[in-house]
Amino acid sequence: MTRISRYLLRELLVPLGVWVAFMFLLLFVMQFLRGTDVLLGSSVTVMDLGRLVAYLTPHFLMTALPVAFLLAILLGLGRMGEDRELTALQALGIGPMRLLAAPLGVALAISLFMLLLTSTAQPWGLTGVKLLVSEVIRKNVVGDVKPGVFYEDLSKLTLYTEQVSTADGKWTNVLLQDEREPSSPMLVLAHRGQVGTSNSGEVLRFALENGEVHRSGRESKDYNVIHFDGAEISVGVGASMSKRGRFTSSKEELTPGELLEAAREAEAKGESSRTILMALHSRLGGSLAPIAFALLGTPLAIGRRQAGRAWGYLLTLGGYVFYYLLSRAFEQLGQQGKLPVVVAGQLANVVFMLVGAVALYRVSRSGTVR
Numbered sequence: 001m002t003r004i005s006r007y008l009l010r011e012l013l014v015p016l017g018v019w020v021a022f023m024f025l026l027l028f029v030m031q032f033l034r035g036t037d038v039l040l041g042s043s044v045t046v047m048d049l050g051r052l053v054a055y056l057t058p059h060f061l062m063t064a065l066p067v068a069f070l071l072a073i074l075l076g077l078g079r080m081g082e083d084r085e086l087t088a089l090q091a092l093g094i095g096p097m098r099l100l101a102a103p104l105g106v107a108l109a110i111s112l113f114m115l116l117l118t119s120t121a122q123p124w125g126l127t128g129v130k131l132l133v134s135e136v137i138r139k140n141v142v143g144d145v146k147p148g149v150f151y152e153d154l155s156k157l158t159l160y161t162e163q164v165s166t167a168d169g170k171w172t173n174v175l176l177q178d179e180r181e182p183s184s185p186m187l188v189l190a191h192r193g194q195v196g197t198s199n200s201g202e203v204l205r206f207a208l209e210n211g212e213v214h215r216s217g218r219e220s221k222d223y224n225v226i227h228f229d230g231a232e233i234s235v236g237v238g239a240s241m242s243k244r245g246r247f248t249s250s251k252e253e254l255t256p257g258e259l260l261e262a263a264r265e266a267e268a269k270g271e272s273s274r275t276i277l278m279a280l281h282s283r284l285g286g287s288l289a290p291i292a293f294a295l296l297g298t299p300l301a302i303g304r305r306q307a308g309r310a311w312g313y314l315l316t317l318g319g320y321v322f323y324y325l326l327s328r329a330f331e332q333l334g335q336q337g338k339l340p341v342v343v344a345g346q347l348a349n350v351v352f353m354l355v356g357a358v359a360l361y362r363v364s365r366s367g368t369v370r
Contacts, residue, residue: 004094008102011080016072016106023064028056035133043143044136055128058121059252062286065110070293071316073103077301086302096363100298107294114287119256126253138204141195145171154204154235156180161193170194174208176233187214188233204235251279274341278334281345285327292349293319295356299363323348 032039039052077099080086089099141159145151151159157180162173174193178186190211195204213226254262259280263273300315327348334344 004089004098005102008099009106011076012072012103012106015076016068019068019071020061020064023068024057024060027060027063028053031056039136043139048132048136051132052129055125055132058117058125062114062117062122065114066286066289066293067316067320069107069110069290070297070319071313073294073297074301074316077103077298096299096302096360099302100294100360103294103298104291107290110290111288114290115284118283118287123253123255123258130253134204138195141204157235168194174211176206176208178233184215184217188212188231189214190231206233206235207231208233251276252283256280256283274335274337277341278331278344281334281341282327282331285345285347285349288346288349289323289352292323292352292356296352296359297356299356299359302363323352326351 039049077086086099141151141154144153145159145161145164147162147164149160156178158175158177160175161171164171171193172191174188174190176188176190176193178188188208188211190208192209194207196207208228208231210229211231212228213231214223215226216223251259259276263276263280266273266276296319330339330344330347333339334341339347
């Protein structure tokens with residue numbers, strides 16, 4: 001590696017590291033604020049927050065790396081243009097194509113890293129987040145339910161208990177008002193109860209013992225009473241508190257192999273697999289975005305007559321928003337069958353690469369490296 005290549009890498013990697021850290025912190029704070037009513041519960045520990053950071057790190061890196069890389073190119077090479085370093089390199093016979101080598105090499109490394117993340121760590125982390133949120137909600141329910149106080153933090157459910165065991169969190173003399181079905185609300189009375197979660201983490205389960213269920217119809221005069229020795233009431237986490245802390249769609253929790261298997265199962269049932277396959281190819285397209293950004297960002301940075309930080313910020317924001325809109329538009333066309341899903345997943349990258357190739361050609365022909 002030549003000295004010039006090492007210098008260019010340093011100009012890219014230092015701002016890249018700074019902006020990745022900034023973007024990661026920004027994304028985490030925004031997500032944390034969305035779920036404060038869950039994540040700031042009485043039973044949340046520092047260990048829970050540490051697990052949350054670990055689970056969300058791959059997902060946030062997938063979002064932060066492309067935009068931070070584009071910003072590093074525009075600001076790093078733009079700073080060299082302001083200081084006339086690019087003009088000096090041009091005088092030494094170093095043209096735009098050689099300047100592209102360093103950003104393109106970094107882009108390839110980032111894309112390989114993102115492909116690894118989206119295939120392994122990201123689905124693992126998002127699945128872990130769902131389980132952690134469910135566990136935190138369960139602990140909050142156990143910790144926040146006080147004897148003699150009505151607990152109303154669960155959507156359309158009201159919980160009351162006369163006594164709470166500090167040893168195991170079990171309840172004595174429980175009242176549960178369930179109004180999830182407005183036409184037939186239900187009142188459950190039980191001598192003992194306890195809350196748990198399902199294996200998938202998506203459902204809270206209230207295990208009740210020795211009680212009765214009172215159910216009435218608001219549109220009729222029917223009134224039913226059912227006695228039970230043991231009963232279980234399930235509450236969907238996504239339909240209650242965790243909806244405010246929802247992070248991603250379920251497809252992002254699947255690995256590429258699992259998405260392909262889900263697509264095969266859908267086709268075997270005679271259903272369309274386009275939505276599933278489109279999710280897979282959209283993730284692959286997003287992983288290759290740094291390569292497209294390198295091909296477009298480098299000529300924009302080195303061919304600009306007047307560089308500046310404000311210009312770099314504005315161009316980064318505009319470029320990333322435009323890329324996002326393009327990818328979403330092509331994704332919709334792929335889901336509707338107007339484009340092959342393979343093409344739709346990569347078309348935004350192709351557009352950016354073509355525009356970048358034209359910009360690089362113009363810069364090379366004009367000999368303008370400022």
